Amino acid sequence: MTAAAQFAECPPVAPEILAEIKSVLGEGGYSEDSLRVEAKLTEWRGKWKGHTPLLVLPKTTEELSKVVRICYEHGVAITPQGGNTGLVGGQIPFGEILVSLERMRTVRDVAPTDDTMVLEAGITLLEAQQIAEKAGRHFPLSLAAEGTATIGGVISTNAGGTAVLRYGVTRDLVSGLEVVLPNGDIFRGLKRLRKDNTGYDLKQMFIGAEGTLGIITAASLKLFPVMNSRSVAIVGFETSQKAIDLLARAKQETGGQVEAFELMGRYGLSLVLKNIPDTREPLEGVYPWYALIEVASGDPEGAETSMERLLGAAFEEELILDAAIAQNDTQAAAFWRLREEHSAAEKVEGAAWKHDISVPLSRMAEYMEEGAKAIEAFLPGARLVAFGHVGDGNVHFNVIVPEDMDAKAFNDLRDEGSKVVHDLVHQYEGSISAEHGLGRMKTQEALLYKDPTAVAVMRAVRLALDPKRIMNPHVLF
Ligand code: FAD
CATH class of the missing domain: 3.30.465.10 (Uridine Diphospho-n-acetylenolpyruvylglucosamine Reductase; domain 3)
Incomplete structure (x- = not known):
């Protein structure tokens, strides 16, 4: 468990205030059952464990409003929590009242x-x-x-x-x-x-x-219309730039039917094949880069026709080296598994510095090449796993501990190593958090890159709505 001490703590809450909060809640509106509370204090990867003076479980908006009003009057801090799957520590309280929305399900x-x-x-x-x-x-x-x-x-x-x-x-x-x-x-x-x-x-x-x-x-x-056909394919490429070129073509030629375009480097895929049971090579050959593509259409035959046309032409023009189109739902699910199991496969290999970044798509291939060189220069032997929603300009650019290096020594280099990755992201006009947010974990680092005027506006908005700063006080700026 990473030391909770890296996260700021809130002061203890007086027993009279806790009693006042409990008094406005109906039956089941709070819990002191240690098992139930404990489950909400640990982040899903077990990375942080927090603590709370009270778990509040409102059933209605009005009930929650009364609780928040009491907290505001007394300056008591609150952390809201949903499913506790966040990856940057924003839902874990360190002394705040924990408000879970689990009973608001109408x-x-x-x-x-x-x-x-x-x-x-x-x-x-x-x-x-x-x-x-x-x-x-x-x-x-x-x-x-x-x-x-x-x-x-x-x-x-x-x-x-x-x-x-x-x-x-x-x-x-x-x-x-x-x-x-x-x-x-x-x-x-x-x-x-x-x-x-x-x-x-x-x-x-x-x-x-x-x-x-x-x-x-x-x-x-x-809400959106239901699609009547879907087609999933895995494609092999010589370079990541060719994958990005195919994406541009796919968007244009399918008339916007592309729903997913997930890039995977060979090294990441090889870890999935090695570490995850019941997975197999999707193509006959081995290629430096792969993409999983999903196309969906309202026309019952539309998706398959679009996919076949797209890949046929790309093959003729040598944009792609090989491709397999899933013939049924089971095969489509097996293709998706190769992408979705990347994190689990990485975990087996030991310590990793994880990066959830985005850069403009036009510069993505160049970024990944430069990034790989920068990491190799910083820590020779470090293993790079690049994969993700490249269709959105987003990639997980993760660095795994070199095979012969001690995990502690590797973890001690995390801040410096991540700075190498993030400095380059900034240079490429990207974002150091494309998906998961800043939470408690990435706020200080984000201050290095975020436009100071944007930070000042965010602080002003927060101060206007929450002058006592009771809502998730140690999250964001
Ligand atoms: P929590 O983890 O409980 O909370 C997350 C944040 O929201 C916290 O700051 C919390 O205080 C706040 N919050 C929660 N509920 C409320 C509320 N009702 N009102 C105000 N604030 C609230 N993210 C992506 O963007 N794309 C992905 O593909 C993706 N894949 C994931 C895969 C896995 C296996 C996991 C574990 C996470 C993934 N995530 C992904 C991270 C993603 O941020 C979370 O899964 C999800 O958005 C958080 O929902 P939650 O209900 O679990 O919120």
Whole structure:
């Protein structure tokens, strides 16, 4: 477990204040059951373990509003938590009251004609997809933690996932929000409208705010038509630039049907094949780079036709070296597994410095080449695993401990090594956190790169809404 001491602590909360909070909550509104509380204090990888004076489990927005008002009056800090799958420590309290949204799970409305559904924050992402499906619509946000991650959490981290290329990030999928503000007031912005030009679009402030501006209690989410055909392929390339060239072609030639375009380097794929049971080479030959491509269409035969046409032409022009199109759902799932098991396969190899970065797509191949050279110069023998949602300009650029190096010595170099990666990202006009946010973990580092005016505006907005700084005080700036 990484020392919690690296994270700032909140002062103890007086017993009278805790009693006042408990008094406004209905049955089941808080828990002192150590097993239940403990489970929410450890980050899913076991990286940090926090502590809290009280776990609050509101059932309604009004109940939560009363709790937050008491906290605000007494200056008591709060950490909101959804499914606890966040990767930067923002949902783990270190002395704050922990507010879990797990009991706020009402489906308030599903309106296929408006192409919206209104869900409470504690509903999981997987359940949200199923609710949409039952209504004959598609909710496209999808990520590996979807069985546990909640609507409140994915909105607060502005999660990306596998379908960003076609549908955008979470920000693009939200049409309205209900939020309990730091002083306990309720922002009632559950609009179902696509168009509303009546001043600042306030909901945007709370999306990606990582629980620093208020607690999201419900959201109005956009729905899309269900696709009637899908085609998944794995393609081999000589260079990452050729993969990026194919992506540009695929977007144009399929008329925007590409839903996912995931890049994998050979080394990462070889670790999956070596460390994950029941996986096999997807192509006959071995290639330096691979892409997993998914195309979806409303036309029942459309996806397969588009995929075949695209790959046939790319093969003729020697843009790709080999390709396999999945012949059924089982094969498609096996292809996806090769991509999704990258993190698990890496873990078997030992310590790693993880980077979740984005750079403009036009500079991605050059960045990866330069980045590989910079890492080799910094730590000869370090093993680089590059993979991710390259269609969104996002790549996980992870560095694994050299085979003959002690993990502690490697971990001691983490800050310096990550700075090598992130300095280059900054030089390439990219972001050091493309998906997971800053949380408690990356805030100090982000200050090195973020525009000072942007940081000042963020601080001013926060101060205006939360002058006592009670909401997730040690997250973000
Ligand atoms: P939590 O982890 O509980 O919280 C995350 C942050 O949001 C914290 O700062 C917390 O305080 C805040 N928060 C939570 N709920 C609320 C609320 N109701 N109101 C206000 N603030 C709140 N991310 C991607 O973008 N793309 C991916 O492809 C992706 N894949 C992942 C795969 C795995 C296996 C895992 C473990 C994580 C992945 N993530 C990915 C990280 C992603 O950020 C989280 O999975 C998800 O968005 C967080 O949802 P959660 O409900 O678990 O939130």
